[in-house]
Amino acid sequence: MPCMFVLLIYKLRRTRHSSKFDAIEGFLQSNNNLMPIRYSYSNIKKMTRGFREKLGEGGYGSVYKGKLRSGHDVAVKVLSKPKENGQDFINEVATIGRIHHVNVVNLVGYCVERSKRALVYDFMTNGSLDKYVRIRERNNSLSLEMKCEIAIGVARGIEYLHRGCDIQILHFDIKPHNILLDDNFTPKISDFGLAKFYSTEKSHSRRLQLWNVAHGNARPKGDIVADKDESSQYFPYWIYDHFNKGKDIETGNADEIDDNDDEHARRITKK
Template identity: 60%
Template structure:
């Protein structure tokens, strides 16, 4: 795997991120003293560049999988620059260690704001909507804005980081795949991603082919009980909420429900999703029930996204 990593790096003629030495990494992290998090990939530490900006340093483990994750990260975000994708500043690649250096996101991940029960982490409905729109634009860019299409395959609140202005940025491209822009069907041997966010076609081939619509599904994850609430004509309980806030919430829920339609062909494109979020809620229609009652796997956790009942308009 280390040979594969080095061969990959040598093949990247126009590589933008800087290659650092281990001593430079250790110095910018002050001896890896300030740990920000830890996972199956390794550990993340706070660091600081000589020029002043703070960075997040992801030290990868020694497994073959982490070697492939390193290649995926550098191959994807190492070649693009977008306001809704975290910037890869540099890397370290010498046996037996690998490291990735990203811009520092002071407000952490979206997960702690929408799943936390702590009252000390407030976030407004308007801000959640802005974040949702930013995430949608980021996914659309990965699909249509690059010279290739990048499928993330692990879109979830944990991998959406927030900068000082709460602008959302995609991170963790370890499971990502790159395809030519003219390829609409993706070839995968196994399902990839996090349970509860993986599109059903990755498990059940008879539902439809695997495509960028799998990312649409992940974007739409919201609690499934909302569908029942709205189909009965009930409003979501929002204490002291103004009518405008209720409209924002309803819009996000309707869009979310469209995104989690079982068949990929029934889900809107990311371009359509952005249009829906930017448009008026009165123009949106409620989609069909996202899951069949006899469906053998019903994702747990959050879900979301949606629009028109005519699948041809979503392509």
């Protein structure tokens, strides 16, 4: 009897996993003409040379450096803990797999073989913005001008996602860790695992906002400021909070900016 019970559980889990994989496969097949290149898992192993060079690791899995047969460098994200319904994977492929913008990371291809999933992106030489924006680090190599250019680039990318596509794409996870920098320090928005898709009709915007808050998809401003992870704070509110409390903020190395630059930056943050 116990053996029969264990066998039943096993079959139920197999059925659940099969339906999940079938749903993902069905989506990919029905949108095949719009999808980027599909790689086999053996291709993924070859391009990463057996997952030799790890670039980073997180709750989603690990990222490895790879090289295509053309010699093009790529970053391969191997998902180890995808969402139960595979929605994070579908979000990633459905968004950046279809759109092309200078400030959105380019998805070269993907892999899905049953439980094995991977995403292949253009390799970003300068990594994520996260390592450049922490104020306590004194070896910050970004000038005030570069920081402004990066901020403008991110804003352009967000505007494109909100207004430039056939559907409205809301990222829901904009933070320095998810802003990648190429060899020219051009910012690229990445990681669309939490993205939501909506109609671009204006009549839906207010209802959309209320739905997001009600379902926990958008945090109140106070929560954003109080976020414990310094790298994921929404910086405009963080800066405003500092000025409100009378705290000074260093805008750069003293040797790199003059009084006019410093005053200009302070006026911007107070607006």
